[in-house]
Amino acid sequence: MIDLLVSLAVISVLIALMFPAITMVRESTRRVICGSNLRQLGMGVSIYAQDHKDRLPGSVFLPPQHSNAASFPAYDRMDTVWLSREEFPGMRNDLWDGLGYLYGEEYIAAANLYYCPSHHGGFTFEEASDDWAQLDPREEIIINYLYRGTGPQGARVLYKIPSSAALVTDTLRSYNDLNHEGGFNVLQAGLAVNWFEDIGGEIAQGILMRTDDDNPNHSSTVQNAWGRLDQMPGGQD
Secondary structure, three states: OHHHHHHHHHHHHHHHHHHHHHHHHHHHHHHHHHHHHHHHHHHHHHHHHHHOOOEOOOOOOOOHHHOOOOOOOOHHHOOEEEOOOOOOOOOOOOOEOOOHHHHHOOOOOOHHHHOOOOOOOOOOHHHHHHHHHHOOOOOOEEOOEEEOOOOOOOOOEHHHOOOOOEEEEEOOOOHHHOOOOOEEEEEEOOOOEEEEEOHHHHHHHHHHHHHHOOOOOOHHHHHHHHHHHHHOOOOOO
């Protein structure tokens, strides 16, 4: 009996020692899958642009000079792919927006590619699967990746955007919705996907501060984050 108890104690200690390593391996695997999702979205954007005079998918959340259908600049909401007609009553029957056009026009066939497996916030594929199936005009669909919609200088034509510029990244909607700890997967305009190491949590802390602010609109913080992601310090995938 003593030998059995000692063996169980040793096994428990070993499991406790191994658990952090197992957790790290699982997160690394999820991060790789997340990067793969972004690569496929990048291919969808590229093919879409080829079929639309090299222009990126449009969004109502871009300012008027960048989108004919613009309502108001809201860069932090460009993780929305399906619009609510209640908020946008003047829209045509097609309520797709931003990266949603890739699904609506059948460049991306799988809705789950819009969701990061590491995401623990309020917008998951499991929660949204019925909305994707029904496409209810009363409900909006929000994903785990944030679309930029333009280049750093506002270019909407893909080949005019520097290849190193960030085009899509893990969502920046709120601090609680960040996909990963310590950094972001970033799809660049040249279709490469790299890992941005958020040294010191600069971007994450900026999002946290804006989330806690009385004003929930943090478009300016998101714009600043895009500028940091364009610099892409840190390791590569």
